[in-house]
Amino acid sequence: MQNHNLIPLCEIPIGSSARVKKLNTKGGTRRRMLDLGIILNTEVKALQKSPSGDPTAYQVRGAVIALRDEDASEIMVSV
Amino acid sequence: MGLSVEASELNENSAYEIINSANNYVITLSGNPNVGKSTIFNSLTGMKQHTGNWPGKTVATARGEYQYDDKTFTLVDVPGTYSMMASSIEEEVARNFICFGKPHATIIVVDATCLERNLNLVLQILEISSKVVVCVNLIDEAQRKKIKIDLKELSKCLGVPVISSNARCGKGLDELKAAVFGVAEGYIKTKPYRVTYNSILQESADRLKAYVEEALKGSLNSRWVSLKLLEGDTSFLEDLKINTGINLTDDPNIHAALEEEKSALIKNGVDDDNFRDMLVTSIVSEASYIAEKTVIFENSKYNEVDRKIDRIVSSKIFGIPIMLGLLAVVFWITITGANYPSELIASFFSWLETKFSSFFIYLGAPIWLHDMIVLGIYRTLAWVISVMLPPMAIFFPLFTLLEDLGYLPRVAFNLDNFFKKACAHGKQSLTMCMGFGCNAAGVIGCRIIDSPRERLIAIITNNFVPCNGRFPTLIAIAIIFYGGVKKGGFAAIIPVVVVTGIILIGIVMTLLMSKLLSKTVLKGLPSSFTLELPPYRKPQVGKIIVRSIFDRTLFVLGRAVSIAAPAGLIIWIMANVEVGQISILDQCASFLEPFAHLIGMDGYILMAFILGFPANEIVLPIILMSYTSAGSILEYESLAKLGGLLTSNGWTGLTAICVMLFSLMHFPCGTTLWSIKKETGSMRWTVLSFVLPTVMGITACLIVTGIFRLFGWA
Numbered sequence: 001m002q003n004h005n006l007i008p009l010c011e012i013p014i015g016s017s018a019r020v021k022k023l024n025t026k027g028g029t030r031r032r033m034l035d036l037g038i039i040l041n042t043e044v045k046a047l048q049k050s051p052s053g054d055p056t057a058y059q060v061r062g063a064v065i066a067l068r069d070e071d072a073s074e075i076m077v078s079v
Numbered sequence: 080m081g082l083s084v085e086a087s088e089l090n091e092n093s094a095y096e097i098i099n100s101a102n103n104y105v106i107t108l109s110g111n112p113n114v115g116k117s118t119i120f121n122s123l124t125g126m127k128q129h130t131g132n133w134p135g136k137t138v139a140t141a142r143g144e145y146q147y148d149d150k151t152f153t154l155v156d157v158p159g160t161y162s163m164m165a166s167s168i169e170e171e172v173a174r175n176f177i178c179f180g181k182p183h184a185t186i187i188v189v190d191a192t193c194l195e196r197n198l199n200l201v202l203q204i205l206e207i208s209s210k211v212v213v214c215v216n217l218i219d220e221a222q223r224k225k226i227k228i229d230l231k232e233l234s235k236c237l238g239v240p241v242i243s244s245n246a247r248c249g250k251g252l253d254e255l256k257a258a259v260f261g262v263a264e265g266y267i268k269t270k271p272y273r274v275t276y277n278s279i280l281q282e283s284a285d286r287l288k289a290y291v292e293e294a295l296k297g298s299l300n301s302r303w304v305s306l307k308l309l310e311g312d313t314s315f316l317e318d319l320k321i322n323t324g325i326n327l328t329d330d331p332n333i334h335a336a337l338e339e340e341k342s343a344l345i346k347n348g349v350d351d352d353n354f355r356d357m358l359v360t361s362i363v364s365e366a367s368y369i370a371e372k373t374v375i376f377e378n379s380k381y382n383e384v385d386r387k388i389d390r391i392v393s394s395k396i397f398g399i400p401i402m403l404g405l406l407a408v409v410f411w412i413t414i415t416g417a418n419y420p421s422e423l424i425a426s427f428f429s430w431l432e433t434k435f436s437s438f439f440i441y442l443g444a445p446i447w448l449h450d451m452i453v454l455g456i457y458r459t460l461a462w463v464i465s466v467m468l469p470p471m472a473i474f475f476p477l478f479t480l481l482e483d484l485g486y487l488p489r490v491a492f493n494l495d496n497f498f499k500k501a502c503a504h505g506k507q508s509l510t511m512c513m514g515f516g517c518n519a520a521g522v523i524g525c526r527i528i529d530s531p532r533e534r535l536i537a538i539i540t541n542n543f544v545p546c547n548g549r550f551p552t553l554i555a556i557a558i559i560f561y562g563g564v565k566k567g568g569f570a571a572i573i574p575v576v577v578v579t580g581i582i583l584i585g586i587v588m589t590l591l592m593s594k595l596l597s598k599t600v601l602k603g604l605p606s607s608f609t610l611e612l613p614p615y616r617k618p619q620v621g622k623i624i625v626r627s628i629f630d631r632t633l634f635v636l637g638r639a640v641s642i643a644a645p646a647g648l649i650i651w652i653m654a655n656v657e658v659g660q661i662s663i664l665d666q667c668a669s670f671l672e673p674f675a676h677l678i679g680m681d682g683y684i685l686m687a688f689i690l691g692f693p694a695n696e697i698v699l700p701i702i703l704m705s706y707t708s709a710g711s712i713l714e715y716e717s718l719a720k721l722g723g724l725l726t727s728n729g730w731t732g733l734t735a736i737c738v739m740l741f742s743l744m745h746f747p748c749g750t751t752l753w754s755i756k757k758e759t760g761s762m763r764w765t766v767l768s769f770v771l772p773t774v775m776g777i778t779a780c781l782i783v784t785g786i787f788r789l790f791g792w793a
Contacts, residue, residue, distance in 0.1 A: 039360045
């Protein structure tokens with residue numbers, strides 16, 4: 001769990017979990033993420049990709065939320 | 080979502096009307112999306128509901144009534160939201176109702192299988208209002224997944240009554256009513272949980288609170304309003320001014336105090352952006368803490384079944400085929416299942432017509448009046464009902480079944496990438512699904528898309544999916560010209576393939592047009608996309624049938640009937656009033672003939688599409704009426720007869736294709752256009768919604784006709 005080892009959420013392998021360390025988004029997108037409970041240290045698990053590979057479904061606080069890669073890439077996590 | 084009553088005519092009733100009436104409790108029903116809020120609403124209010132708009136906003140709030148202890152409770156169903164931070168119109172409406180609608184109590188419906196995320200909203204509402212009852216719904220689902228919730232502890236934590244329910248079978252609703260009554264009357268005392276924020280925020284808010292309290296005169300929670308001031312939530316402050324007349328920003332004391340606190344915050348490194356972050360972080364972590372104390376997951380793999388299903392229905396290989404397969408099955412059941420009842424209803428109407436007719440003659444009504452009413456209005460109505468009712472009564476329950484199962488969000492998940500490439504929103508696939516039922520409902524359903532640009536795209540292109548009014552035409556033509564009637568067995572599949580093909584063309588056109596729009600008049604980057612995939616649920620088949628018949632089938636049918644009746648009259652007049660010994664209808668048709676010929680049709684067909692503007696379902700009957708020059712719409716007998724009539728009037732394979740294409744792509748019906756005008760508030764987008772599909776339809780027909788004639792196929 002080291003902070004200097006941050007990767008974008010969209011890069012974690014399916015089936016693995018990671019902790020949110022930083023949100024790079026601003027404005028409406030950031031608000032939406034926060035509303036869904038994606039805050040500092042939230043555990044997020046990548047569940048599966050949609051048939052065409054994007055978006056990806058993540059488990060966040062007991063709910064399943066699909067995010068597009070371009071949005072998930074703004075969420076920095078540590079594995 | 081759904082084509083529920085919310086999709087019906089929106090009246091402009093003020094939200095305050097109900098509040099001022101005496102002896103009536105106003106209860107807000109709020110909660111996250113997908114928690115069974117509407118099931119609770121329906122179970123509590125039964126059929127006694129009506130819709131209205133929040134003043135000045137185009138978001139409908141459904142209202143209904145129920146009785147308890149001889150008192151009337153008006154339940155206001157505000158839009159489902161994840162938060163009260165008002166980042167969308169829905170959230171603003173929900174927040175404003177709780178803040179300014181002065182409800183006697185607020186029910187917050189939460190999903191027992193996903194309590195932690197739901198508590199986020201609960202804590203936010205508890206900040207605003209103390210008269211709250213939390214309803215932990217879907218408790219049976221939670222038990223099935225071995226999720227245990229300590230309701231007593233939860234109630235102790237939150238300081239408000241907590242009721243568990245399973246609205247689908249009515250469990251817990253009596254307790255809910257009792258608790259709501261208690262809270263509204265005030266004999267159940269609540270002590271709502273208040274979030275402890277970061278001390279820097281909290282202290283600032285506390286200092287500001289003293290001034291705010293004075294200005295608010297107890298009308299709202301002053302700590303929460305102070306936080307809103309610090310946050311710089313201008314939309315809330317504006318709404319506060321509009322609804323209560325309290326103008327906080329102009330108050331010199333508050334203004335001075337606010338400036339002071341803001342600079343103090345900035346000194347501590349808190350700017351506007353991370354202020355909100357800190358607020359939300361406190362709320363989310365406290366929600367997580369409460370959930371930890373009250374929820375026990377006895378089986379850590381509680382949602383494994385859902386994931387397994389997801390892995391199949393959204394798999395790389397099977398995802399799309401399963402979806403198309405389901406679509407085809409739904410249409411196949413609708414097509415084959417609707418035939419028999421259609422003929423049955425038609426023969427009933429035909430029997431009724433003779434009775435109706437002799438009744439008129441008995442009254443001694445003049446012949447022209449008899450013809451106008453019986454042959455003009457009655458027959459049009461009879462046609463619309465016998466052609467539309469059976470497919471709708473089959474299609475809507477099937478669609479609702481998929482919705483109820485939780486499958487529809489998976490459709491959006493599977494298809495999002497296509498929509499992303501078209502610079503549109505994945506949820507557009509859901510509004511398209513609604514469009515299959517009724518485009519007007521689909522247009523209104525576009526409210527589920529929270530980014531304005533993507534929402535407009537979805538509204539303008541919704542007409543590219545054929546609605547229920549166009550289905551009967553498509554299906555009838557497909558069956559007549561592609562074999563279903565003559566041969567049995569395997570051949571019955573061909574019309575299904577043809578209809579599915581037409582729908583696919585519609586979907587491809589939707590995507591192309593969405594792309595075109597976002598490259599031209601609606602330029603912009605796709606905004607963020609979040610889509611919840613809710614747990615699968617066991618559908619309540621009985622309820623589905625009842626609700627989809629009442630909410631959707633009868634609603635759409637009622638509208639069609641009310642449009643078809645006057646249209647039937649006008650068409651009858653056009654067909655029977657002669658100018659220079661030729662009826663108006665014939666004259667119009669021969670005027671249109673040259674152009675219609677170019678696009679593979681004839682003047683009567685084009686005329687029928689124009690006359691069908693009020694309701695697409697009467698296009699085919701008008702065509703038949705013109706061919707038989709009967710001066711009135713024929714009685715519907717059977718598809719085989721209908722086919723014979725069409726071919727004897729020069730219909731070929733080309734005509735069939737062009738009619739189907741034009742039916743798929745032409746101007747939206749009157750109701751849909753009216754909805755577009757209402758939803759977009761702009762004449763420009765309404766006109767575009769009219770022109771775009773029409774131009775595309777004419778172009779497609781021109782090309783097909785050109786190819787057919789070039790190769791000598793027609």
